Amino acid sequence: MGLIVQKFGGTSVANTERINYVAKIVTDTYKKGNNVVVVVSAQGDMTDDLIEKAAEINPSASKREMDMLLSTGEQISASLLAMAISAMDFPVVSLNAWQAGIVSDSNYSNARIKRIETERLNKELDKNNIIIVTGFQGINKYDDITTLGRGGSDTSAVALAAALKADLCQIYTDVDGVYTADPRKVKTAKKLKEISYDDMLELATLGAQVLQNRSVELAKKYHVNLEVVSSFENKEGTKVKEAETVEKMLITGVAKDDKVARISVVGLEDVPGVAFRLFSLLGQKNVNVDIILQSIGRNNTKDITFTVGLDKLEEAMDVLHKAYPSTEISYNDNVSKVSIVGSGMQSNAGVAAKMFEALYSAGINIKMISTSEIKISVLIDKKDTDKAVEYIHDAFIR
Amino acid sequence: MGLIVQKFGGTSVANTERINYVAKIVTDTYKKGNNVVVVVSAQGDMTDDLIEKAAEINPSASKREMDMLLSTGEQISASLLAMAISAMDFPVVSLNAWQAGIVSDSNYSNARIKRIETERLNKELDKNNIIIVTGFQGINKYDDITTLGRGGSDTSAVALAAALKADLCQIYTDVDGVYTADPRKVKTAKKLKEISYDDMLELATLGAQVLQNRSVELAKKYHVNLEVVSSFENKEGTKVKEAETVEKMLITGVAKDDKVARISVVGLEDVPGVAFRLFSLLGQKNVNVDIILQSIGRNNTKDITFTVGLDKLEEAMDVLHKAYPSTEISYNDNVSKVSIVGSGMQSNAGVAAKMFEALYSAGINIKMISTSEIKISVLIDKKDTDKAVEYIHDAFIR
DSSP: OOEEEEEEOTGGGSSHHHHHHHHHHHHHHHHTTOEEEEEEOOOTTHHHHHHHHHHHHOTTOOHHHHHHHHHHHHHHHHHHHHHHHHHTTOOEEEEOHHHHTEEEOSOTTSOOEEEEOOHHHHHHHHTTOEEEEEOSEEEOTTSOEEEOOTTHHHHHHHHHHHHTTOSEEEEEESSSSOBSSOTTTOTTOOBOSEEEHHHHHHHHHTTOTTSOHHHHHHHHHTTOOEEEEESSSOSOOEEEEOGGGSOOOSOOEEEEEEEEEEEEEEEEEOSTTHHHHHHHHHHHTTOOEEEEEEEEOSTTEEEEEEEEEGGGHHHHHHHHHHHOTTSEEEEEEEEEEEEEEOGGGGGOTTHHHHHHHHHHHTTOOOOEEEEOSSEEEEEEEGGGHHHHHHHHHHHHOO | OOEEEEEEOTGGGSSHHHHHHHHHHHHHHHHTTOEEEEEEOOOTTHHHHHHHHHHHHOTTOOHHHHHHHHHHHHHHHHHHHHHHHHHTTOOEEEEOHHHHTEEEOSOTTSOOEEEEOOHHHHHHHHTTOEEEEEOSEEEOTTSOEEEOOTTHHHHHHHHHHHHTTOSEEEEEESSSSOBSSOTTTOTTOOBOSEEEHHHHHHHHHTTOTTSOHHHHHHHHHTTOOEEEEESSSOSOOEEEEOGGGSOOOSOOEEEEEEEEEEEEEEEEEOSTTHHHHHHHHHHHTTOOEEEEEEEEOSTTEEEEEEEEEGGGHHHHHHHHHHHOTTSEEEEEEEEEEEEEEOGGGGGOTTHHHHHHHHHHHTTOOOOEEEEETTEEEEEEEGGGHHHHHHHHHHHHOO
16 A cells, blocks of 8 residues: 556567556556556667757767657657557556656756656546556657666656655566576576665666666665566565664675777876876766876886777777877777675775675786775776676575 | 748648748748748557547546647647748747637637737737747647647648738648639549639538538638648639629539438427427537428328438437337438539529439439529439539539
8 A cells, every 4th residue: 555656668568468467467567456546668779769860860869859859758658658558458558758847957868856746647637547647758848758768767766756746656577576696697696685775876887777767766765665677467566665674694696798998008208197087078068087197107207098988999099099199199999897895895895805806816916996984996808707706606696 | 921821730840841841831932921820730650549549548538638638739730830941941830729829718628719919919920030939739728738630730720820910821732722612533623723702611611621510600700811732832722701892603612512411300290499409409419401392291290301420320329219109210321422612602593493404314312402592402313423513513503
């Protein structure tokens, strides 16, 4: 008995059969006496098809018009799901972002939700309607349509749950929960019954594609009870909650990211402000830098090495070559990052040592190391990625 | 130099090539120093595809959800056309019904525009933007999306032209104007340079599929300068204007409608109120009745014969059989209606006689006759339709 927000992604509403299956999940929840607000993404390849159509007409279309175009995808799946639920004789209404009062900033194609004006939503809940809301989109102050960026429907769901003070926000996906490692690669990977917001956030940021990290941030901020469940099988998922209430585990997951590259800038002058200049240049171009290592070079110089996303490598090299025309700059895109995450490690010495030992016993060389309070990342050769995950996983999780 | 509203239908924006062609027409108009507001329909078969998708999920989906679904079609073509125009380096913005302030009543799937709140439109015109507006749709007082019914984009265009006091409203279609008869059937059919609102209205109602009749009504009411032009060829179209300013012709067109059926109810009691009861029963079921003929039957009875649209035949027969279980009711769906239209005939005697003479010389039997101030319709055997149109056309138009 309460208010439950349920989010279904594109594969979950890809065709009539799937839509009917989702309608069954939603109405089963409603039948138990709950109010239900559902957030849907666009059907399967709809968004990609629209992007292709646009590219044919204008490869550099404005983001404002792209958002106007793409937002239709969710409106289609929202109305179709409402029809399916109505065919089962349940009261239902579909609302787009404007009708649902989802106000965002004006950063077209990658907007952030600023607030949700819940008047209409509450009116529909008062009528005991099941509400289907278009995910992934908002309305800005100019009354224009914005989209929240890929995976933004997770954020829509969490934001709605926060605004409506929902008792639970369920994210239905094509996996059945959060695992200690990728279950397709690591046979001994375990499904977590629960995980803290912080650990989930690190895992999401480090490449586990279960939840969009902005949605986890939001859930943590507004204390939203999150749950990751399978939209294909009816079994228990993973609950994401406050750290204090989560059963302590030393580490909760091993993640890998093989879409990274390392860049080295060698022989920079050893004076104050050198690092600042370098990284602010990259920041201006929206190049996010991850692990950073600075070492003393020869003859009063220093070397700076760091990692960037593989998709930003070219742009980063370009910026650097222009800014430092006579400096030696090299890169290696044959690397990957493997990380362990766990709030438990804060109070446990020896976690890093145990991780490095696992890598040593696998004969894997560590190129860079980065640590935070709840995670440790290492950069290794790309070919060793899966082996590293397996050895580390075995060392920590039995 | 002025404000021009241009409307393009579904075939005109069916693919990238067509969209680019439309963008050319629009920007050419803009380059001449005009402000341009464009109204677009959904691409080609988009609407039919969406209807099919919905039918698979819920064959009796609510009209409210159908409108939510179908309105995406125009939003897609509006944003794509904006992208095409922007690729040609012209300032442009696409607006959906809500953004454009198109307020309708709540008659989902067949709504009427109540007013247009032009604030946003004027703001964009002040910025010298070309505006692309989604046709066929509005927003009701509940902030829900409505559609105006098939062909409703014509109405959107005329309503926008009226609200913005546009100098001209151009309806681009796949024909190049209004003809005195269907040019595919009658070789001597002539394109009209101009036609009065009233004649156009009769022609639209009688089956000439050039303009939606509601749009002509609206144009007449608000004195909108209408023009029907080809979206495929660059030649002069047909202007629709006030009767006084139109060159006088005896008749302006010959139209046919072969989607009609005749129903006869035989031997009704000859007392007051009989016709009233019969037609109010049909009215309640939204069955529109056209030509009506009442004759005295045997033994103090009367017979009532009338025509209905072929698509309403079954429903009408059903209603009548239930209401008059012991009365003889028959129908004939092998008939068609041929009409002549012309404001000129008001002041000209002998027009009807001339039409009947033409039919006589073609050896065609007249089953029913109906006349108004500016039109004469006859019901004949369906097989004679094209021949009748040809003979009548030849008698009046040389």
